[in-house]
């Protein structure tokens with residue numbers, strides 16, 4: 222059950238960790254499913270949208286399409302709809318929802334990986350004035366995101382509290398130029414298998430992936446449904462969701478949220 226302390230941590234620090242989001246059986250099912258997904262991608266059987274660390278070596282760092290029929294892994298949709306998740310989602314963003322995202326973060330087996338500090342700002346300005354940056358950071362919350370570690374994970378580093386303030390000069394250098402220098406106050410999110418972190422992607426953060434240490438973490442989110450938005454071109458990373466067989470493959474409870482997402486998408490071509 223979400224708590225006031227968790228909300229306070231989320232607002233002030235930008236994250237909080239939960240130990241009991243999934244039970245042991247669910248964790249096992251999700252981990253096995255994630256391993257099958259990764260294998261299908263590595264052998265070239267499925268590629269709906271894959272973020273490659275090394276495409277020639279078939280080493281992905283993130284895999285999308287987990288709820289697609291091509292993977293045929295129902296445990297991911299069940300996770301999105303699980304009661305524990307819904308309690309947090311309702312607590313933080315209410316009851317009017319639309320489909321967010323679910324993907325798998327993983328890593329190359331035998332090399333370090335990471336692309337440095339950033340905020341998850343999409344196409345928004347990344348080098349704005351203080352007023353511009355605060356305007357972006359202060360937008361009302363429209364989603365809730367979590368990472369669920371399927372094996373122990375110490376890859377995510379966050380600068381606590383950075384989601385609600387202008388970057389320092391040193392942070393600007395790290396965000397836009399050097400990318401991988403340490404930032405004073407940086408905090409490593411240590412997750413044991415089965416633990417989850419809910420966190421704000423506006424925080425300054427990076428993923429630091431160490432070779433020979435497996436990462437297998439679900440990154441997922443729900444979004445707030447806002448009436449009256451105009452359709453726009455579909456995000457390339459989510460284009461596979463427009464395939465004609467996706468909707469029917471989803472659990473019925475998920476289809477209405479899929480429909481709300483779908484009605485705002487315009488094809489790219």
Ligand SMILES: [Fe+2]
Pocket residue numbers: 339340341422426
């Ligand atoms: Fe990010």
